[in-house]
Amino acid sequence: MPTIIKDKTITESPFELVDAENVDIRANNVLLPLAFFLENSAVIKGRNDIGVWIDAGEDVEDIEAVVNQLPIIALNFPAFGDGRAYSSANILRRKFGYKGEIRAVGDVRRDQLEQMLSCGINAFDMAEGQDLEQSLSGLKHFSHNYQGTIDRPEPLFRHRK
Amino acid sequence: MYIYDDYDHAMVNERAEQYREQTDRFLAGELSAEEFQQLRLRNGLYIQRLAPMLRISVPYGMLSSTQLRKLAHIIRHYDKGYAHLSTRQNIQLNWPKLEEVPDILKELASVEMHAIQSSGSCIRNVTGDQYAGVAVDEIEDSRPWAELIRQWSTFHPEFNWLPRKFKIAVTGAREDRAAVQVHDIGVRMIERDSIVGFQILAGGGLGRTPVIGSVIKDFLEKRHLLTYIEAVLRVYNRYGRRDNKYKARIKILVRAMKPEVFAQKVEEEWQTIKDGPGTLNDTEINRAKSSFTRPDYLELTDESDEFDYRIQENLAFSTWVERNVKAHQQSGYTIVNLAIKKTGVAPGDLTDEQFDTIADLADKYSFGEVRVTHEQNVTLADVCRQDLFALWKELCAADLATPNLGLLTDMICCPGGDYCSLANAKSIPVAEAIQRKFDDLDYLHDLGDLDLNISGCMNACGHHHVGNIGILGVDKRGQEFFQVSIGGSSLSNTALAKILGPSFSQEAIPEIIQKLVNLYVEQREDGEQFVETYNRIGIQPFKDAVYPV
Numbered sequence: 001m002p003t004i005i006k007d008k009t010i011t012e013s014p015f016e017l018v019d020a021e022n023v024d025i026r027a028n029n030v031l032l033p034l035a036f037f038l039e040n041s042a043v044i045k046g047r048n049d050i051g052v053w054i055d056a057g058e059d060v061e062d063i064e065a066v067v068n069q070l071p072i073i074a075l076n077f078p079a080f081g082d083g084r085a086y087s088s089a090n091i092l093r094r095k096f097g098y099k100g101e102i103r104a105v106g107d108v109r110r111d112q113l114e115q116m117l118s119c120g121i122n123a124f125d126m127a128e129g130q131d132l133e134q135s136l137s138g139l140k141h142f143s144h145n146y147q148g149t150i151d152r153p154e155p156l157f158r159h160r161k
Numbered sequence: 162m163y164i165y166d167d168y169d170h171a172m173v174n175e176r177a178e179q180y181r182e183q184t185d186r187f188l189a190g191e192l193s194a195e196e197f198q199q200l201r202l203r204n205g206l207y208i209q210r211l212a213p214m215l216r217i218s219v220p221y222g223m224l225s226s227t228q229l230r231k232l233a234h235i236i237r238h239y240d241k242g243y244a245h246l247s248t249r250q251n252i253q254l255n256w257p258k259l260e261e262v263p264d265i266l267k268e269l270a271s272v273e274m275h276a277i278q279s280s281g282s283c284i285r286n287v288t289g290d291q292y293a294g295v296a297v298d299e300i301e302d303s304r305p306w307a308e309l310i311r312q313w314s315t316f317h318p319e320f321n322w323l324p325r326k327f328k329i330a331v332t333g334a335r336e337d338r339a340a341v342q343v344h345d346i347g348v349r350m351i352e353r354d355s356i357v358g359f360q361i362l363a364g365g366g367l368g369r370t371p372v373i374g375s376v377i378k379d380f381l382e383k384r385h386l387l388t389y390i391e392a393v394l395r396v397y398n399r400y401g402r403r404d405n406k407y408k409a410r411i412k413i414l415v416r417a418m419k420p421e422v423f424a425q426k427v428e429e430e431w432q433t434i435k436d437g438p439g440t441l442n443d444t445e446i447n448r449a450k451s452s453f454t455r456p457d458y459l460e461l462t463d464e465s466d467e468f469d470y471r472i473q474e475n476l477a478f479s480t481w482v483e484r485n486v487k488a489h490q491q492s493g494y495t496i497v498n499l500a501i502k503k504t505g506v507a508p509g510d511l512t513d514e515q516f517d518t519i520a521d522l523a524d525k526y527s528f529g530e531v532r533v534t535h536e537q538n539v540t541l542a543d544v545c546r547q548d549l550f551a552l553w554k555e556l557c558a559a560d561l562a563t564p565n566l567g568l569l570t571d572m573i574c575c576p577g578g579d580y581c582s583l584a585n586a587k588s589i590p591v592a593e594a595i596q597r598k599f600d601d602l603d604y605l606h607d608l609g610d611l612d613l614n615i616s617g618c619m620n621a622c623g624h625h626h627v628g629n630i631g632i633l634g635v636d637k638r639g640q641e642f643f644q645v646s647i648g649g650s651s652l653s654n655t656a657l658a659k660i661l662g663p664s665f666s667q668e669a670i671p672e673i674i675q676k677l678v679n680l681y682v683e684q685r686e687d688g689e690q691f692v693e694t695y696n697r698i699g700i701q702p703f704k705d706a707v708y709p710v
Contacts, residue, residue: 080196080199080322081199081282081322082322082403083282083319083320083321083322083323083398084398084399084403086318086319086320086321086322086398087319087395087398087399088399090319090395094433094434095433109196111183111192111196111200112322114318115318115319115321115322116318117318118318118319119318119319142171142172142175142176142316143171143172143175144168144171144172145316145318146172146312146313146315146316146317147312147313147314147317147387147391147439148437148438148439149318149319153438154438155313155438155439156168156312157312157441157442157444157445157448158438158442158445160166160168160445160448
């Protein structure tokens with residue numbers, strides 16, 4: 001069971017990521033790779049202990065039809081400088097209205113957490129070597145945001161005094 | 162100009178504190194060099210050949226005299242007494258100490274300045290027309306819109322880790338002084354059926370693969386500016402290439418998708434956010450505009466006996482006026498340009514004393530404000546015609562009255578191999594050698610407008626692709642060589658220069674420029690500028706002039 005940060009608290013999660021080689025559809029509480037998930041969508045249908053993980057180069061639009069039945073979606077950051085998953089999170093929350101857990105996985109580091117949080121990611125499976133306690137401080141927002149974000153949708157100008 | 166309120170102050174102060182904490186963690190070994198690099202870059206700090214370089218943001222080039230004095234202080238106290246005006250309207254310190262940068266940022270924050278997003282793969286400092294608000298060819302003052310883009314792009318959480326850097330330029334005039342066609346996004350104010358809105362270009366850029374931007378939105382209503390730009394950025398962030406940094410700019414994506422397909426993709430994304438919370442309202446538009454009201458101009462006419470007398474009497478003054486002073490919207494006022502291109506000084510370099518002097522002159526003659534330009538010059542935008550002579554005398558005393566604006570010796574030039582670790586060649590000595598060769602002012606004036614741009618490597622910070630004459634430093638088996646191209650332009654008729662042929666040694670360059678210019682003089686027809694002659698006769702005669710058969 002991975003120890004993660006979720007909703008600003010350090011916690012254990014039953015959901016574990018599996019890669020394409022080790023995938024077992026009978027297992028509980030797994031995050032399946034997107035391609036496998038799509039291929040087996042008929043079998044998976046109705047199970048609430050299965051989520052999907054989406055890589056940075058993959059389109060979240062592929063799960064649009066089923067997105068709101070999923071308990072959890074993981075977005076992979078292959079490197080902390082790869083920003084594609086920020087847009088994936090934005091689309092999941094804003095366009096698809098997804099309310100479940102979005103978990104950042106991969107090269108997830110303290111100094112990017114605030115940006116991830118702003119884009120609608122609420123859970124963080126930190127990269128190796130990242131101290132979880134210290135990482136909590138990375139979730140601190142700037143006191144204002146000029147532009148609308150997922151967790152603070154009103155741009156500053158709509159309430160600026 | 163734009164004055165910070167409590168919100169803006171809070172943002173800049175919080176970033177300065179956050180950066181100090183990141184620096185501390187790096188110095189304590191808690192943050193890897195690789196990770197800290199990306200964090201410091203997003204705050205303008207490079208590690209250069211000899212020392213760090215700090216790039217300070219100057220949004221759309223506007224500076225107050227208070228800010229200039231603070232910069233003078235910083236240059237004196239934390240650096241070696243001079244700083245560099247960059248080709249993107251920013252100001253660069255060449256010798257700051259990494260551990261003192263947090264203190265510099267704190268000083269900057271106290272005068273509403275920062276280095277946020279002045280480097281790194283994120284949305285960079287927004288640039289604009291240095292004559293905005295005073296240009297006679299203006300449709301509308303572009304600065305409120307540039308400021309709105311600045312705020313929207315500052316700390317945008319979704320677009321801080323783009324495939325590559327992203328530059329936005331805005332112009333509200335008919336003549337393009339902001340080079341919007343060679344930016345990732347170019348925003349051009351246009352008028353349609355008596356309504357002013359925006360034309361949006363995307364996919365322009367210089368660097369390794371120069372491309373002129375494509376119009377992706379022919380007319381955009383003003384209130385949609387930010388949501389539309391957001392849609393462009395989202396498409397780029399998702400689909401821009403990340404496998405090869407040389408193919409990662411938006412221009413490659415736009416070209417690969419085809420501009421019309423890219424535009425369609427943006428349109429689809431935009432429809433999902435159009436009219437949403439990011440849509441500008443009148444309150445916000447008026448708030449932005451209220452920062453750029455006209456100063457308290459005196460009621461004057463363009464007649465000035467004092468000015469007329471001095472022009473008659475003083476050739477040096479009249480020469481300077483002819484080149485460096487431009488027409489203004491307000492009668493009795495002029496736009497004054499300080500060409501920071503004195504022979505023997507690196508183009509765009511100013512000393513701390515000169516920063517202080519410019520601040521004093523701005524207070525005395527131009528409502529306490531200046532603009533820095535992408536040609537690496539300084540503009541005093543609101544000077545009374547009757548004060549021009551007095552101002553000129555003070556500029557002469559401060560070595561700031563070089564009368565070569567727009568001439569061959571008013572070169573755009575990157576810092577090059579003297580400072581920059583990316584450079585293949587030293588660009589400053591080439592600039593100086595050319596300036597020394599072309600030291601006859603009458604001759605230069607006779608040549609007229611001629612943009613000569615020098616880059617020390619193909620990253621093209623010196624905009625060599627859009628110079629009438631462009632010079633590019635290349636590495637040939639460990640030796641510095643220079644490739645010459647001609648026919649570029651960054652104005653409304655933006656064009657990319659064509660390479661003349663094999664490259665030259667540094668020593669040969671001044672003579673090569675001379676041959677190109679000689680051919681132009683020989684071939685020009687009435688009143689033709691260099692680039693017009695080139696457009697008429699083509700590249701071959703120029704090739705023949707420099708590569709004898």
